[in-house]
Amino acid sequence: MNVRTHSLSRLGLGGRNVRPALAGFVIAALALICSAPAPAQAGSCCGGGGGAALVLPKSGEWMLDVSFNMEVYDGYWNREGKILPDAPGSDLKQFRLNLGYAKRIADRWQVSAVVPMVRNENYYENSRTTSFDTGDTTISLLYETFDVVTCVWSVESLEDLVPAAYLGLVFTIPTGISPFDDAERSFDVTGRGFYRLDASASVEKTIWPWTLAFSYSYGIHMERPVNREYGHWVEPYNKRLGDRRSFSLSGGYTYFMETDDTITFTISYSDLWEGTAMIGGEPDPATGLRKRAVSGVLAFSNMDKSFMAKLGYSQAVKQEGWGENFPITDIVTAGVTYVF
Amino acid sequence: MYSKIAAPLMALTLLAGCGMMDDMAPSGADNRGSSAALAVGDMAPEFTMPDIWGQTHTLSGQLANKRGVVLYFAMWCPICDSHMQSIMRGPLKNHPDVDFLIVDYVSGTVEGGKQAAMAGGYAQSPFIILVDERQKVMKSFGATMGTTVVIGKDLVIRMIEDYKSQTQLEEALAGL
Numbered sequence: 213m214n215v216r217t218h219s220l221s222r223l224g225l226g227g228r229n230v231r232p233a234l235a236g237f238v239i240a241a242l243a244l245i246c247s248a249p250a251p252a253q254a255g256s257c258c259g260g261g262g263g264a265a266l267v268l269p270k271s272g273e274w275m276l277d278v279s280f281n282m283e284v285y286d287g288y289w290n291r292e293g294k295i296l297p298d299a300p301g302s303d304l305k306q307f308r309l310n311l312g313y314a315k316r317i318a319d320r321w322q323v324s325a326v327v328p329m330v331r332n333e334n335y336y337e338n339s340r341t342t343s344f345d346t347g348d349t350t351i352s353l354l355y356e357t358f359d360v361v362t363c364v365w366s367v368e369s370l371e372d373l374v375p376a377a378y379l380g381l382v383f384t385i386p387t388g389i390s391p392f393d394d395a396e397r398s399f400d401v402t403g404r405g406f407y408r409l410d411a412s413a414s415v416e417k418t419i420w421p422w423t424l425a426f427s428y429s430y431g432i433h434m435e436r437p438v439n440r441e442y443g444h445w446v447e448p449y450n451k452r453l454g455d456r457r458s459f460s461l462s463g464g465y466t467y468f469m470e471t472d473d474t475i476t477f478t479i480s481y482s483d484l485w486e487g488t489a490m491i492g493g494e495p496d497p498a499t500g501l502r503k504r505a506v507s508g509v510l511a512f513s514n515m516d517k518s519f520m521a522k523l524g525y526s527q528a529v530k531q532e533g534w535g536e537n538f539p540i541t542d543i544v545t546a547g548v549t550y551v552f
Numbered sequence: 553m554y555s556k557i558a559a560p561l562m563a564l565t566l567l568a569g570c571g572m573m574d575d576m577a578p579s580g581a582d583n584r585g586s587s588a589a590l591a592v593g594d595m596a597p598e599f600t601m602p603d604i605w606g607q608t609h610t611l612s613g614q615l616a617n618k619r620g621v622v623l624y625f626a627m628w629c630p631i632c633d634s635h636m637q638s639i640m641r642g643p644l645k646n647h648p649d650v651d652f653l654i655v656d657y658v659s660g661t662v663e664g665g666k667q668a669a670m671a672g673g674y675a676q677s678p679f680i681i682l683v684d685e686r687q688k689v690m691k692s693f694g695a696t697m698g699t700t701v702v703i704g705k706d707l708v709i710r711m712i713e714d715y716k717s718q719t720q721l722e723e724a725l726a727g728l
Binding site: 288290291296297298299301302336337338339386387390396398399403406436440443446447448495499501537538 | 634
């Protein structure tokens with residue numbers, strides 16, 4: 213056992229005890245990254261305002277999380293993956309304040325909810341519009357496949373290589389303002405207007421101080437009737453957005469401070485697809501998207517891992533062919549979490 | 553225990569959903585005609601707008617030698633690009649007797665509209681690109697991104713809604 217472990221043990225956080233809290237901390241950071249790209253939830257002209265799923269540390273009973281995103285638009289990919297600029301003189305931003313709550317309901321089960329508040333700022337050569345409203349709410353159910361956290365300091369047996377795995381369901385509730393709600397302009401949109409159910413799986417392994425994680429999710433939108441578009445009543449029709457899938461690969465390094473506080477830096481690559489929407493059984497030519505992004509998150513956690521502060525940056529890879537039919541955006545994230 | 557869990561979750565959801573029941577409980581009721589917004593069958597308001605080359609266009613002028621006019625309201629975003637590509641590949645080719653006008657409602661000047669059209673690759677396209685400098689036309693039609701309006705020679709609106717497909721636009725154009 214090295215000096216650092218002794219130090220943690222002295223504080224009652226050593227060995228097996230330290231692992232749940234630290235693993236939860238790392239997972240929370242990873243969850244933040246995984247949520248950061250979320251492009252189909254973020255665009256002001258395509259819908260916006262999705263929140264991040266929360267992950268409660270193994271040792272936590274409940275958790276409050278507040279995070280702030282600033283998303284800046286910088287052109288877009290067309291359907292062929294070609295990069296085109298936004299209108300000359302435009303300055304497009306979206307700000308999101310995400311309020312989250314998570315609660316452990318059993319040893320391996322936890323639930324959470326995130327409500328985003330969204331402010332759109334769309335400045336063009338001849339117009340300046342702002343709007344503020346609720347975004348789409350997410351409610352998550354997460355199952356941990358392990359009872360004892362699998363983070364290790366060194367690999368001494370095959371058992372030490374067993375990763376932690378999480379299985380989750382995320383239900384998106386259309387509490388935002390969509391084109392089919394009481395919106396008159398595309399600039400007012402803060403949500404997509406559709407219920408969605410995502411199933412997710414993530415695998416994570418920490419051999420201190422390094423962490424590697426992989427996650428995959430698949431989501432299905434529910435079909436809904438539409439009878440209004442931006443304030444115009446229209447002939448009713450049914451619409452269903454395309455299925456959505458995403459994966460991310462993350463790597464992190466944790467630095468243990470003398471005070472036993474920790475700083476973790478995580479980088480991530482993510483890839484997101486969404487299929488073509490159907491309107492009355494016919495494909496909607498404006499839908500379907502892809503976005504690839506790289507992200508970095510710097511996270512501080514105090515000694516007993518009850519408090520975390522996070523600062524992140526996600527950048528869409530601004531290369532031809534690295535996205536389709538979607539805005540190119542950079543996202544800055546700052547947040548704090550308190551675990552009880 | 554579960555009431556303790558459910559209460560905060562429900563409170564968050566209710567807080568979020570307050571006043572947004574249109575999306576949470578969507579309706580398929582046909583409410584057309586129940587609002588003051590322009591609708592199919594209404595007379596289209598006259599307009600005057602410059603194109604990106606500085607030439608002035610009016611609705612009545614466009615209809616003088618054509619069977620109809622299609623207005624598409626664009627803000628140079630990926631959805632607009634997808635719509636315009638779809639229109640260009642189908643309805644625009646199939647209806648040489650109809651003018652297809654792109655209304656740029658976010659560029660405040662002819663020069664700005666020209667730059668946006670050039671950057672988007674549409675300056676030399678078969679569309680006529682008009683600049684709604686003060687968004688007067690956008691407001692008079694109650695339009696926003698993707699709003700597509702089909703107007704007959706008699707100035708009657710045959711379609712006014714989001715662009716959805718070539719089929720939808722072709723059906724409206726068939727009625728001209």
